Amino acid sequence: MKTNVHTNSSIGEQKKGSRGRLLVKCPDRPGIVAAISKFLYEHQANIIESNQYSNNPQGGTFFIRVEFDCPRLAELAEEMEEDFEQLAAEFAMEYQFTYAEERKRTAIFVSKEPHCLLELLWEWQSGDLPTDIALVISNHENARAMVEALGIPFYYIPANKEIRKQVEEEQIRLLKEHQVDVIVLARYMQILTADFVSHFPNQIINIHHSFLPAFIGARPYERAYERGVKLIGATSHYVTNDLDEGPIIEQDIERVTHRDQVSELKKIGQSIERRVLARAVKWHLEDRVIVHENKTIIFH
Structure with missing residues (x-):
């Protein structure tokens, strides 16, 4: 297996702080945790948090997320990554080093409904969303004032299927x-093409109601009400070329009754969407997600 090394930005002049993270995926076998622990100890790192999972101890895949503290991380990070290549080759690891102070840069896409955008902005303002919001892109002007009031660049780009290619070219350019690391679709009501998605593998996070596939298409809440559903919810997932079928990051539900009208179902649904999307984005930003095939391993 080829070893893959990814870092958020180049090592050297950038400030690393002292907190680092290591995510590993590899064939399961004895000795992996011991080898990683020994490696970090030998590089003057103290393990703060460690979570691991194997989908089958006999011939399956092993996953681990380690958060560590290293007072000399700024000067040792490059050497640490280079030295880890030998260990990774021995265990056929796919791995990723990230650094807590290198905050990911986020772009938020939104359409008319602002509830998910507002939740993300509030989490960001309160310090609970560890990211730099680089820009907001929308095919409507509704959110401009609230975004620009926070000093965040807002780009209005009208979009429809007739001009989709030109629109996506402009979006990719921006x-x-x-220098965006993650894209959040906060109720962005446009379908992304395969070409756009290919530029950002496992970097686009979407939110949608969990009626799918039962009420796919227009007016899902109206049709759910007519059907008399008893549970509604929301799902956040990575975007792939298969519409709404990418790896799921987070889900939640609430019970409803025959007394809840369509307007109430929508309010309940929007509340679920807000918290589900915020949790999914936060876990991604904290490097708590490993994608394996069409599933995710989430280390809370």
């Missing part, structure tokens, strides 16, 4: 220009 995302590259702003």
